[in-house]
Amino acid sequence: MxxxxxxLEGFIESIEGLNLNLIWWILGFLAIVFARNFLSTPSVSALMFFDHFLLFYVGLFFAITLLLHFLTGERIERVSKAVVTFWFIILLTPILDSLFFGGGRKLSYFLNAHEIPYTLLNFFNPFVQFEGVSPGLRIEVVIVVILAVFYTYIKSRSAVKSICGFVGSYLIIIFIGFLPAIFATVFSGVAPELAYDKVFRFGGIVQTGSQGLALLFTFVSSFLLCIWLFRYDRKKWKAAVSNLRPLRSIHYVGMTLLGILLGFWLFRDAYPVVFGTPIDFLACLGLLFSVFFAYQSAVAVNDIFDIESDKISNNSRPLVKKKLSSGDVKILAVIYMFIALLFAINVKYSCFSLVLVSIILSLVYSVPPLKLKRFFPVSTFIIALAALVTLLTGFSIFGGWKSVYIFPKSLTLLVLVIFTLAGTVKDLKDFEGDKRTGIKTLPVLLGRHRGKIVIALFVLLSYILIAPIIRMPILFIPAIVFGILSVFIILKKELSEKPIFVLYFAFVIILAFFIRKNIDTLRTSRVKHQIDAVGHFLSGETYFRRGKYGHxxxxxxxxxxxxxKDERIRLQ
Structure with missing residues (x-):
């Protein structure tokens, strides 16, 4: 022994000492996972193959890696190398089942959360059968927990920690197998034996069970990745967090939330099956996270290509202070982008498309050779377009592919006009950097003083135009008040963006309140018929997936x- x-110790040390590029470790992991997916379930949809199943294994990988890291005290990147190397073990299940146990066994999650104690006690008992668990899978789990014991003992030489490695890895595997059932039981409000079917097989905003499961594991994997990054380099993690730009993040996430609310208010009568399961609420939260990470990706890209300007105007940023390298920020940009797209595609394909559009807009805005942020008013129009896309992203959770077609035109005009005007505020704090790097913003073109006056008037005008554009006269007086207060803040000698954002956020809340009270003003007869058509079609899809074919x-x-009816109105 x-x-x-x-x-084994010598082999692990040699593996952990390998100086391969990160991309090769990722490709190796993906190759093993996709091979397992192909051997186990070759005929599933592309989304299940490349998304749902992958996220399951990513969550499992991070959970086991973090467990071994905390137990052994070994650096997390070294533990990760070892875990990836032994990850080929997941190929044993389909191979053993096919060669020795007849094959054809369909694997699945555990469906009843009340069976957790029984499963924990009997999983290794060969005389007890579990639905969705094959003999090959049991052998695989046995090998995994034994390897966890060996690794923990080799690194710590502690019998107690080795036992913890066995128990911890076993609990992680069982917990992840039961996670969908646990989620369904906790949040569905029905009996445990019915909860899984109600949450993941009844449809709703998230139209397929595989998307719902993938969405759940997107949350799990993202959370564990965040912990992994923190343990990898605490200083860089804190530097990345300090660069999240909370005020602008709230703006974009808030626009998405407003879009969700608008969709709900407009579709609530036409879409009878809405928020029928906890996954629908999780989808809304996932979409907010998607837009948040899409914006962080845009911030990272912008920081890379604005480094010279930021050295003058924003010298406290991590890239300028060298708390993060250019390579670090590029990796963060890619991570943020992938997380954003994963959340979006597991909510709705239309949401995915709109989030992708917002990412493309950020690239057009920041990246040469276009780098359209250099030209006024194109730069602020792109900001307005990004705001509109995030609003549509939230709305599309109900409207789907028809969102652009049925979204109220008055709100489209409102967003484009007011953010093209008010978006110039961002250029005041960057005046010196923009001037020296040739960015043609309004303050650079007119001079700091005159530019500040014109921008203040633009902000006031953007508030004044809200009431007439959406035909709500009741908003005129509060808009004037908020506009004048914003003007005073902008014209101060020392500009602070925070009070401007606070006023803006407060007014958006007021605006949302009055839109809700006067929602019928946004419904022309044609828009109403379009919304009714889309809503009833999506409800039909949901009922069909539930097997309620008459409904x-x-x-x-x-x-x-x-x-x-919509076609008749169009032809009139």
Whole structure:
């Protein structure tokens, strides 16, 4: 046994000492996971193959890696190398099942959370059968927990920690297998044996069970990745957090939330099946995270290409102070982008497309050769367009692919106009850096003093235009008040963006309140028929997935009826 441990120790040390590029470790991990997916379930949809199943294994990888890291005290990147090297073990399940146990066994999650104690006690008992668990999978789990014991002992030489390695890795595997059932039981409010079906098989905003499961594991994997990054380099992690730009993050996330609320207010009568399961609420939260990370990706990209300007105007930023290197920021940009797209695609494909558009806009804005932020008013128009896209992203959680077509035109005009005007505020604090690097902003073109006056008037005008554009006269007086207060803040000798954002956030809340009270003003007869058609069609899809075919047919008929009415109005 000592000889085996010695050889295993030498092998692990050689693996952990390998100086391969990160991309090769990632590609190796992905190759193993996709091979497992192909051997186990070759005929599933592309989304399940490349998304749902992948996220399951990513969550499992981070959980086991963090456990071994905390138990052994070994650096987390070294532990990760060892875990990736032995990750090929997941290939054993389909191979063993096919060669020795007849194959054909369908693997699945545990579906009843109340069976957790029984499963923990009997998982290794060969005389007890579990639905969705094959003999090959049991052997795989046995090997994984034994390897966890060996690794922990080799690194710590502690029997107690080795036992913790066994128990901890076993609990992680069982917990992840039960995670969907646990989530469903906690949040569905129905009996445990019915909870999984109600949450993941009944449809809703998230239209397929695989998307719902992938969304759940996106949250898990993102959270564990955050912990992994913190343990990898605490100083860089804190530097990255300090660069999150909370006020602008709230702006974009808030626009998405407003879009969700607008969709709910407009669709609530046409979309009978809405927020019927906890996954629908998780989808809304996931979409907010998606937009948050998409914006952080844009910030990282902008920092890379604005380094010279930031040395003058924003010299406290991590890249300027060399708390993060250019390579670090590029990696962060990619991580943020992938997390944003993963959240979005697991909510709705239309949301994915709009989040992707917002990322493309950020690249057009910041990256040469276009780098359109250099030209006024194109720069602020792109900011306005980004705000509109995030609003549509939230709205599309209900409107789907038809969102651009049925979104109220008055709100589209409002967002484009007021953010093109008010978006110039951001250029005041960057005046010196923009001037020296040739960025043609309004203050650079007119001079700091005159530019500040014109920008203050633009902000006032943006508030004044809100009431007439959306036809809500009641907003005129509060808009004037908020606009004048913003002007006084902008014209101060020392500009602070925080009070401007506070006023803006406060007014958006007021605006949302009055939109909710006067929601019918946004419904022209044609918009109403379009919304009714889309809403009833999506409800029909949900009923169809639930097996309620009579209800589905009725919803489809209503969708056709309202589409016919919309066409008649269009031709008049």
């Amino acid at each position: 000592k000889r085996i441990i010695k050889r 589905a047919i009725n919803e489809y008929k209503k969708a056709i009826l309202y589409s016919y």
